[in-house]
Amino acid sequence: MSPQVLEIVVWVIKVHVIFVAMTAVAALTTLAERKVSAWMQYRHGPNRVGPQGILQPLADGVKFIFKESLVPDGANKWMFRIAPALAAMPAMLTVAVIPFGPDVTLFGVTTPFSITDLDVGVMYILAIGGLSVYGVIVGGWASNSKYSLLGSLRASAQMVSYELSLILAILAVVAVSGTLDLREVVMQQKTLGQWNIFYQPVAFVLFLIAAFAETNRHPFDFAECEPELVSGFHTEYSAMRFALFALGEYCAMIVMSSLAVTLWFGGFSVPFMPEAHWAIGIAAFCAKVTFFLFLFLWVRWTLPRFRFDQLMNLGWKVMLPIALVNLFLTGAVISYAPQLKALWPQVAAVWNGGR
């Protein structure tokens, strides 16, 4: 096999493995959502399909496929049909550049465990992730329902406002790392002391809050906001089209968790084991992502929901100034105090106990 063909074969395999894993994890997250909420609420959760309800997502999928997919009268038929795909696609596309693990060696072939390593990976994620608002706004508008329209307007305003803080928070990390390549960012965080969380904690908190808003998750789930808007932008959707919206939301959660892990928590690097086997690296990455996914669920089932104007106030009047100041300080430290930057490895060494 010529190297080119081998490369293509490996690439196709990687795409399939990662895409299938992603969808499976998204499905499992829906199960986790129901199980975790049940445990928090003295309930059992789904436990009929398979052992402990583990096959529930499968049953849901079958149900979604066989349900009738209604298109309401007066809806813009094409827009209505396209919107779920628009909602699900960006989250799935962004998976492409996330480094899930170190170089993997299988059957004598060594390849990095990610679909591709773009040298502008961060930018790619932000650019594609920004498209996810279209699915929401098109879906809400095309439904020809007042609830949907209100929901989608809220969602778009919210996503646009929080994207600014999100980008500024990520930029601060990029400034520290000096690269837009996500794998490179991970490579710089090989040991615990090098994790960006210790250099950019403020940016992380901002990112986390903005990530909740970006994915339309509680306490920022105005797009859905059941008690006011029935179900928000997907009120009129049913069957697989509805499922695609849900899939998009859960994939976005996974991407945001992966991004937090990659940028702040050393990605696939294992603390105190800089030269760990690739399998351990992937496992560490999964464990870290699982924690953040749990955080998403934990917050959803604990907190009340913001009011829309309070959310906008928080985004524009609190988070954006903090993000700007944080970025400015980061830039100032990097530019005007190079000796301080030279000191950072020593600080890291202290963190590592002189390792």
Place this chain on the structure above:
Amino acid sequence: MTSHVFEYTRGGNNEPVPDSDDPVHGKPMLVNMGPQHPATHGVLRLVVELDGETMHSIDPDVGYLHRGKEKTCESLGWHKFFPHTDRLDYVQPLMNNCGYALACEKLAGITVPQRGQDVRVLLMELSRVMAHLIYIGTTSIDLGAVTIFFYAFRMREEIYTILDAYSGHRMNNTYVRIGGVYADVDDTVEALIEKFLAETPARIDEIEKLLSANRIWYDRNRGVGVLSVADCKRWSLSGPNMRGSGLAFDLRKAQPYSGYETYDFDIPVGTVGDAYDRYLVRMEEMRQSIRICRQAIERLKKTKGEDVLVEDRRYVLPPKGAVMSSMEELIAQFKIVSDLRLPKGEAYHAVESSKGELGFYLVSDGTSRPVRCHIRAPGLMNVQAIPVLAKGRLLSDMVAIIGGLDFVMGEVDR
């Protein structure tokens, strides 16, 4: 009504109609919420006029659950109306039972034995806790705190277990009669209630820990739906809504019935009169109710074996065993079931229900059916306040306002 603040006309408002060519505001959008809508607590329909997210006007449309309860009372007769009172405010059936029974007793001029009164107080206070738990559960789920809903309903479930052990029913118990209560609280029920009273305060604290100091909860409720005491009087609001505004008016203290004057409890009041104050008042009222329940249980322990039903063969059914063996008792049974008559006259009695003043106004011409039965449902007054409170607020505030006012449509529409 003279004040322009409270002027409210159906389907519109007094502000100039926005210009439809105005690029910023345009035409207001009419949104129909309910009768099937997640936040309307049953079958309330709200016609909301929206300018963006701001509510121009809001028009509650009640009556979807109207079953003609007052007329039913007038055609069924005195005794047979009891099961129907359960279905007024169906989250606190025994409270409604007691309210109706007290009005009938006032008309008949009979006094309930001490133990019967204590059992009633116990049942009424349990009902109050039950109803307030519904309030906190539904309001929190409306404001997005879904888990609180389950915490509240779990506690409520335990009261249902108690009532199930007591009456054999979870809901719609119908265990109050003219002249007392149908059955005594036995040792099993007493033990269940004591267990509940011991466990519940900690659980109420748990809910308060999750909500009271929670910044999001505070922001969603503070300053939303502010009512002054004058507004409350003008709109006939009573109960926790009025106490939230700062007036310590409680019928249990103001016009004591069933021996409430002998119980030791406090009336919590708010300061601002917003949804947050109403929430605090209700949380504290649950604790006070538990306090009253503890005292009632202590009294029941002392009066074991005494009558819970007055011995008056004009109004009260004889014991079943006696009916089987004695001719006089059989006649009394037949008379009461078929033709229970209350003396000529009229009577109004109000109890402090979880929603406010729940009053029954009964007019009798001496026959077996009331000439007029009017139910003063506090929930209806609470619904009246929605347009006033919601006007000019954001759509999201509507759920906080509705939740904070607390009403049950079974009672509003009756």
